[in-house]
Amino acid sequence: MSNSAFLNWTHARHGRISGTDPASLTPRLGEAANLLGLELAAGRLPFIDMPYADGMTARLQELEPLLRRFEHMVVLGIGGSALGARALQKAFFPAQDRPAHTGPWLWIADNVDADSLEAWLQSLPAEKTVVVVISKSGGTIETIGQYFLIRDWLRTARGDAWTNHVIAVTDERSGFLREEADTHGLASMPVPDHLGGRYSVLSAVGLIPAAFTGMDWQALVRGAKTVGAPLCSSPDAATLGAHPAWHLAAWNHALMQAGYSQLIFFSYMPLWAHFGFWFAQLWAESLGKEGKGSMPLPAVGVTDQHSTQQMFLDGPRDKACLFLTCSSLPQGRTFPGDMPPKWDFLRGRRFGDLLEAEALGTRMALHKTGTPLVEIGMAQPSEEQAGRLMALLEITTLLTGWLLDINPLDQPAVELGKRLANARLGAPGYDTETADLGAFLAAQGSRQEF
Template sequence: GDELFRQFGFTPEAVTQRVLAALAFRRPTPLAAVGGFAADAAAEAAREQLQREALPRLLARDCRLWGEAHAATVAQRLGWLDLPARSRHELPQLAGLVNRWAAGGLNTLVLLGMGGSSLAPQVLREMGGSPSGRELLLLDTTDPVRVNGALESLDPAKTAVLSVSKSGTTVETASLLEIFWDRWTKSGLPQPGAHFAALTEPQTPLAQLARERQFAAVLPHPVDVGGRFSALSAVGLLPALWLGLPTEELLQQAANTLAPHTHHPALELAAALAAASRDGWGRLVLWPEARFRPFALWLEQLVAESTGKDGKGLLPVAPPSPVGLDQLPATLHLGLGTAQPPFPGLAWPVDAHRLGEAFAFWELTTALSGYLLGVNPFDEPNVGEAKRQARAALSQGVPELSPTPQAEQRLAGFLEACSREEAVVFCAYLPETPEVARALDELTASWQEKLQTTVSWTFGPRYLHSTGQLHKGGPKKLFCVVLTAPNPSDLPIPGQPHSLGQLRLAQALGDVAALSACGQRVLHLHLPEGSRELVFQLKP
């Protein structure tokens, strides 16, 4: 009787506890206010508007939610809403490819991709680890130093290569693919194509090339999902399967998050971001616990590229320290994971094992933030200008640059006018080494302390597929500093008249021209060899 039920855990208390636990699993992780933060009347009104009007229309895939002018574009970009269910059907095919490669003795997967094609896999690798014991190497660069280092460390006989490009024309990915294909075909492999796969939309140049070269697989990128919203497609799932992560669990977490919920925390966060912004300009200052740092990079691209247009935008920044950032205007502070912001703000204590929820939560938050800002979060209208300028630089012949004279004084004079309502971004086309990264960390921390505003850095050309859209399409609130230097080494690109290093310099020069053309403040400093030491000299 009652005693037997008790022994088997069927007491009313135990059953209630299990039901509450199951409900908690299905509900998105709530936000927590920190340091006396409270939503003001504007934020509360925005949240109610989202609950009443925007969220139901979004979940119903109403492409007119962001305005009639954008309806046609948006209609082709809402596939992420049901992607968890659709992606389940692709898991057997993806697992089959992973199993074939593993059975053939391959233990390393190199992923070639830019922006959303590589940032979500990076999150999965660095936060999820590799229960399978296999390696995942991500290359999202045209830096010859980093690419050379990867080539020297890899054994083609034990390495698979995945080329990811939604359009099939991404210049960085195409260049890297030619370099790897050339190296693998010259390594003596009897069937080099069996070590390669492509992930792209149907009928793209990449898909055609993959079939001609008899790649192991040509995987479809969903045509109704933009790259930065593709984490829960094969873009994220194939690397997850390679690493041995629980893909079914990832998809279920995401599906739960995208289901209708009363008082969804994504509405609260979108409303808080809109309320914190001024005239369409705002900063999301992120304070992640250590293991959430790669997630902050993925989030940076999603939010900046989605909102940074039409003279508006939200700039995510993960600062090195809180020095100088108290009471910043147009700013919302947010803690990620177990971390809490050092100033009044919000904390989102999501568990690091709930990455499916994390991806879906931020996709939903970003789409709703775009609605409140009055921008289309699914296009990137200003990205093409930097590409056009880079192609022009290549066609004219990339010049040999001389070091910028008095670089320290020029930088100090350029940043002198920066106010606390504005932000500084260092765009570094320098060797992507840990030593240079540490020097850039110190550089940004010192200028943040001096200017009392957000100062960040990023390697180029990675940022062109991340915050680059906001740099050119967002508010004129940025001071952009582009750093270049001679390449210590270089690599030819098979079939191209230019080298990888020349392509990278052309991308830097193209972005300087694009930033100038759009009216953003930009300073280009070309440093001599020995970038690490010279970066230190740029400190105030």
Template sequence: MADMLDWTGASLENLDMAAFEARADEMAARLVEETGAGRLPFLSMPYAAALKEDLAQLKDFIKAFDHMLLLGIGGSALGARALQQAFFPQQGQPGHSGPCLWIADNVDAYALEAYLAKLPPEKTVVVTVSKSGGTIETVGQYFILKEWMHRRLGDAWSEHMLLVTDEKQGFLRAEAGKYGITTLPVPDNLGGRYSVLSAVGLIPALFLGMDIDALMAGAQEVATPLADPKLTGEELAAHGSFQLAAWGAALLEKGFDEMIFFAYIPLWAKFGDWFAQLWAESLGKEGRGSQPIPAVGVTDQHSVNQMFMDGLRNKACLFLTCPSLPAGPKFPMDLPDQFAYVRGRDFGDLLQAEALGTRMALSDSGVPLVELLMGDDGPRQAGKLIALLGAATIMTGWLMGINPLDQPAVELGKRLAKARMNADGLTEEKASLNAFLTADRDMREF
């Protein structure tokens, strides 16, 4: 079965899609300009051939380790975690004895101390991912792991390190040159939330034995037409990513300012978290945007689905399904009469039935819904999904008239955190921080 977008429940009759669809020529011209100038490597992937060679040369190095500790945050970790759960679920299952990927994606002293206490340094490679080389949450962990490795392994510490950072500049690039640490680059103009199909996500995928060639091929199947220097508006109008972008922009005009990502492929649930950063950080600008809500089927039928069905009518939904998931064991035949309807049925039938029921109920409740119907749950399909949603997000931003590639508001919080740690400079931030900390507080015991 082919991968499909089912628009049956998208409420197209209630949305002014035509105004955005009419801008296909404009969007095609912009894609040609931006990809031609190298500003959208997520779509054009000019780095792909060199990256495949680098990964081939790196394979024996990383396969020599039993553990990989990935230091990264946001886009430097969310894609890797999604791929890990989707294609290497055995690490979280009983009896696992193969390679283990650990992701340190927060300022979490409990977790970091556990890694230091329990990971065998001689069998561990530490991968630090920061494009700028200055992300303090990540580089701060690198400092601690560097000291730990040096203390336990002596001069061999650098042989257990791998840096993924800017090719030419930044602190981590300087560290690589100083200590001879193996590195792979993050391509120019490739923001973290768009970087999963670079070394950022593919190094941990390679370590776990995933089919990264299929993953990349799937992504290129979707993205390559969008990077064609001869792309026309007619061709773009027929592309699923543009159709989703026009839908997303039209939804916002009608007040649908929340986007549910409902995953009924259980192992793909973490793609919801990946999508949440992609959608929120790209489109939440200038007092506008659409709040992403990751949800997992069937788990969230028993929690937040009440709000989806019967709450404020401001929600739309991307509904992820795959009819060809494993059947699983069969239900026993000797069940009580009240459960007779599942006697002898495959356990997997229940998931498909729940997905159908929820999709119909959401539509009946007035939630505009597009079903992302995957023909398979393999890596090629995951690559297609990543490219589809990334491209749709970029074009939704353009149709809104905002820049989907920056994140200005996020930077303020980072500067204030650095001011709190008394970093040099940041005069205005330190003044704001002092005013905040010395103001009267309304404190109440509970």
């Protein structure tokens, strides 16, 4: 069986981008290659060359005996500190969602959800629980708020031994969590410099939970490095121009230029459905700037054939599609031979044949309604292949941002909401935001009950 994932471009240049010439971006190729070389040399693209991989691998191998002492892991993180870990959990540790599971157990606290947090603190055995608190800056208020409450819970239950139950994943040199780790002797792993949260899944951020649940986390890293390796060894125009990430970026640039404002991520790999939510943050937070970008729409096959697909097929013609498939998924049981005559056509077929047929039907339906579509075909549903997919989408996102003439590595609009929330809670140093909040709350309006 081939170990190669692929992009199927057969129905990509369709609708309003029919006949679009990929060579139209050739003048930008040299510019992008030069920028890529400069940024790699400066160490500002660690999700591509992964210079931290050897040190991270050694440290994570040291931590594995500690992780095996526990039955429960609680991950405190939000956004990029949680979405990748959850995608990997759902893809490669589905046992926790199934009957008769006996552990280990991974709980991801990725929201301000007092009910769930209280349930964990009431029910989890502290002596069998390890807590991973993740914040690059050490100042993410949602995560640090959870940490204060869980730290108090651990102190009450474990006394001075509470420090044996916490792993901090944060900046190597500065920030509140670094201070906590240094002061209390907490186990810790760094978030590498220049590695933003939405690009961090294949660092300690996503790989500590992966190791805890028994995934082949080293295969995830190998897969990602395979995709980035050509660009790291020869970041020139010829290499970049042949790379699938450049082709995907050029396609997306053409789509946006033609008014396709939404990008469906349609997963016909059921266990990989949460990769769509991980991709949504990566794409939206990287590219939604200066009135530019396209809206990512996670969709799950076949579930959303009975839901949002009505809009995809018969709504506004503003959507393109990345279509995730795998030809080597488990096929399940064979249909029995004593079905009613109406269903005779299923006799002798496997349950998985339905997924393949429905995926083909959806692809063709999207094509017939004018939707540009690229199929992403995975060779196997393995960790190595997942690493390839994540690296491809990260590099594609970076290059698409450059073609849009924006910075795909920052998130300025997100920071505004954080500042306003801090002001609302009374944090010092937010005078402007406090005044803005006062004006917003004082506005005269109306309410309608229902």
